Amino acid sequence: MKLRVKALSAGLLCAAATLLQPAFAQDPATCRNVRFADIGWTDITSTTALASTVFEGLGYQPVTTVASVPISFAGLKTKQLDVSLGYWWPVQEKAIAPFVDAKTIQVLQPPNLSGAKATFAVPTYEYDAGLKTFADIAKHRTELDGKIYGIEPGSSANAAIKKMIDTNQFGLGGFKLIESSEAGMLVTVDRAIRDKKWVLFLGWEPHPMNIQIDMKYLTGSDGVFGPNDGEARVYTLTAPDFLTRCPNAGKLVSNLRFTTQLENVVMQSVMNKEKPTDAAKAYLKKNPQVLDTWLAGVKTYDGKDGLPAVKAYLGL
Numbered sequence: 298m299k300l301r302v303k304a305l306s307a308g309l310l311c312a313a314a315t316l317l318q319p320a321f322a323q324d325p326a327t328c329r330n331v332r333f334a335d336i337g338w339t340d341i342t343s344t345t346a347l348a349s350t351v352f353e354g355l356g357y358q359p360v361t362t363v364a365s366v367p368i369s370f371a372g373l374k375t376k377q378l379d380v381s382l383g384y385w386w387p388v389q390e391k392a393i394a395p396f397v398d399a400k401t402i403q404v405l406q407p408p409n410l411s412g413a414k415a416t417f418a419v420p421t422y423e424y425d426a427g428l429k430t431f432a433d434i435a436k437h438r439t440e441l442d443g444k445i446y447g448i449e450p451g452s453s454a455n456a457a458i459k460k461m462i463d464t465n466q467f468g469l470g471g472f473k474l475i476e477s478s479e480a481g482m483l484v485t486v487d488r489a490i491r492d493k494k495w496v497l498f499l500g501w502e503p504h505p506m507n508i509q510i511d512m513k514y515l516t517g518s519d520g521v522f523g524p525n526d527g528e529a530r531v532y533t534l535t536a537p538d539f540l541t542r543c544p545n546a547g548k549l550v551s552n553l554r555f556t557t558q559l560e561n562v563v564m565q566s567v568m569n570k571e572k573p574t575d576a577a578k579a580y581l582k583k584n585p586q587v588l589d590t591w592l593a594g595v596k597t598y599d600g601k602d603g604l605p606a607v608k609a610y611l612g613l
Contacts, residue, residue, distance in 0.1 A: 445474050
């Protein structure tokens with residue numbers, strides 16, 4: 298009888314000790330493949346590569362799907378995708394509103410990037426020649442060949458441009474929107490600058506274009522691309538149940554914060570044909586301090602401390 302009581306007491310002590318330990322909700326096997334959406338913009342390709350590299354160091358197996366903005370929203374809604382790091386506010390605000398209202402996509406707060414910008418831009422020689430504001434565009438229709446260069450079809454930025462054209466805002470009726478990929482648009486801009494021709498295009502930062510191209514942003518947009526002439530923030534999106542379904546992976550995703558300088562550096566490498574994952578690893582090896590915040594409270598897939606595991610994975 299005494300032996301039985303001792304055994305029972307030991308069991309109770311073990312249970313009490315377990316209750317006193319910090320709780321860790323290990324992610325189920327279905328969370329090991331964290332499914333990212335990459336909307337095809339170099340900044341999102343870069344941040345997605347950074348996040349994926351950290352997840353790999355934690356023992357996860359991230360998967361990235363390149364998808365347009367509308368398709369990425371639909372994928373998050375149907376839970377075919379888990380995370381997108383690329384909700385640019387306010388240019389995508391109208392497109393995402395139905396999903397947010399229906400609570401089929403979760404927008405994480407605060408933004409993963411502040412101080413961003415997206416609006417019309419021109420080479421500096423055009424700016425110096427008088428194309429400085431949105432109101433100046435129509436005056437230079439001939440030099441611009443009546444064309445405005447946007448990004449990929451289906452983007453909210455293109456929709457805003459088309460609306461300006463359709464409503465003749467700023468006298469843009471009759472202009473033609475040229476839709477293209479980010480890379481395709483920049484090739485066109487580079488060619489125009491090389492030939493000293495006029496070109497009007499959608500510019501944004503963070504992006505190496507701000508370093509590589511001698512360019513200026515137009516003012517006086519009347520909020521077409523958002524307040525303060527295109528001031529933007531970038532938010533992380535998740536499938537509606539991702540944070541509860543995959544709490545550890547969700548913790549890392551919620552911790553991610555970037556800066557324009559960080560993104561410019563990684564994007565520069567990516568645009569110089571370096572593989573995004575290689576560019577991400579190189580940046581993290583040189584700037585391991587960013588991991589301290591990203592991995593606060595984050596474990597490996599099998600429940601160990603996350604920070605030392607990722608540093609070991611990077612060879613630090």
